[in-house]
Amino acid sequence: MNFLEAIILAIIEGLTEFLPVSSTGHMIIGSSFMGIASDPFVKLFTVAIQLGAILSVVVLYFKRFFKTIDFYIKLLVAFIPAAFFGLLLSKKIDELLESPLAVGISLLVGGVILLFVDKWFNKPTINEEENVNYLTALKIGFFQCIAMIPGVSRSGATIVGGMSQKLSRKVAAEFSFFLAVPTMFAATAKKLYDFYKEGHTITHEQINLLIVGNVIAFIVALLAIKSFIGYLNKHGFRMFGWYRIIAGLIIIILLYTGHNLQII
Structure with missing residues (x-):
């Protein structure tokens, strides 16, 4: 590199x-093309550069990270499923991280889902993060596990x-941002x-x-966070759904027409 x-x-x-378009999926496709x-x-x-992106959450929502202990307990509860399944399925996840086909299928399926999300969940009752209870946080944590499949997001x-x-779209998005930090x-x-365990070293x-x-x-x-929250509140997920469908179809078509996106 x-x-x-x-x-x-x-x-x-x-x-x-x-x-909601999968950063990992896009980086897999980008690195495959290269x-x-x-x-x-x-x-x-x-994986490591996601820390830089996540730190932007800490900067933008700095005060929220110093409000109550309850806030951290919720994040811990929501983080537990990903920690468990991440350790349990780490080898399988690594294999999928090399698969543009998995990314294409995930983008396509996730895109179809996003076309209907705004209609399915259009009556929120939780408009403040403080009203998210521990059980709700845990359920959201299990949803996060689905994203171990590259391309899911x-x-x-x-x-x-x-x-x-x-949860309202805004609160759901912000809780997702907060949960990204420990994850x-x-x-x-x-x-x-794992990198060091496999005998690799990092050069200067x-x-x-x-x-x-x-x-x-x-x-x-x-810049992306500010733009996303504003767009999401006004327009919802439909545009992201169509983007995912188009991107997923392009990847699948390229693969099945003999284009090897994963050039080693």
Whole structure:
């Protein structure tokens, strides 16, 4: 991986981390087009730079992270399912991270779902994060586990999960952002551990790539979050649904017409 490839992946991450379109799926496709998808460091990079994007949540919602202990307990409760299944299925998840076909199918199916989400869950009763109870937080956490399949979208799964529990679109989106913080910190720590356990080491140049990637992802994500919340409140998910359907179909068609997106 060179610096240009790192910058491209970081921009993709920053733009897509908080949109219901799957940042991991887009980075898999991006790295596959560039022929670097199977490199162990690239796999680490695509997880680690999500930290930069997640830190944008801490900056934008700084005061919310210093309100009550109850807030952290909710995040812990919602995080538990992903921690359990992430450890249990880590090898299978790594295999799927190399599959553009899995991404294409997930984008397509998720897109169809997003076309109808606003109609299915149009009567929210929870308009403040403070009114989210522990059981609701746990249910949202199980929805987050679905996003272990590349292309599903962590933010999409948790936002839809929140809306299914009567959260308003805005509250569901913000809770999804907050839940991303412990989830991505844990995912990065696990990925680093596995990277070293497999006998790999990080070079000085790779450290620089990680720094650049996280900084760019952070800056781009700051802009993306503000734009997404505003758009979501006004227009809902329909546009994202059509985008996912089109992107998924393009990927599937390319694969089935002999185009190998995963060039090693």
